[in-house]
Amino acid sequence: MEQIKCPGQDTRFWKPDDIFTLECPKCGAEIEFFKDDTRRRCAWCGHLFYNPRIELGCAEYCQFADKCVPELMAERRAMLTFKERLRERVLALAPEEPDLPAYLDRGLTLATDLLKAEGGDPKVVFAAVLLHRIPIGEVQSLLTELETEPEIAQAILALLRGEAEERDLNRQIYQDVLALLSKERQPLEALHTRTAQRLAAGSQAAKN
Secondary structure (H helix, E strand, C coil): CCCCCCCCCCHHHCCHHHEEEEECCCCCCEEEEECCCCEEECCCCCCEEECCCCCCHHHHCCCCHHHHCHHHHHHHHHHHHHHHHHHHHHHHHCCCCCCHHHHHHHHHHHHHHHHHHHCCCHHHHHHHHHHCCCCHHHHHHHHHHCCCCHHHHHHHHHHHHCCCCCCCHHHHHHHHHHHHHCCCCCCHHHCCCHHHHHHHHHHHHHHC
16 A cells, blocks of 8 residues: 655655756756755765755644654754754853844844845854854864764855855855844945845835
């Protein structure tokens, strides 16, 4: 007897655009993704990158998601735990900065908005936002302590060192978050993403 699958996760009920190709951010090769893939490794250059169009569908709220898509839910929980642990460690390194918790939380909120609208790898962007005030040597120690995957750690360090390619979506989102966090007024054309431009325009309008 054929096993009954949840319609939200059964590919027979998927739409044509639920399977798509994305350009590898490192070499430009086209890689096929399913909508619920979290990451894929490029067959040409070996680069592992996040699915910016990931769609969890009913797994977002279904009580049976852990049984239906266990690997997907486990990775999601791991990412959230990583973010929370990293935030705690960063705050512990700077107890003399009373405004830091609110600053970091605003950065995470902005990053969430941009990631949701634009794509990008949440683990990389969240970590870079949390760590951008920490000396790079301490960053490496923290990432090792939290057992960060080597490729993810390299991507985070590349953002913090300014070594990521200009077209890299994670870099664009990260830089936009820092620009929006800045107390200085940012020209809209200096922002990379439309979402950041919209947020900046709304903020400027509210101040006028």
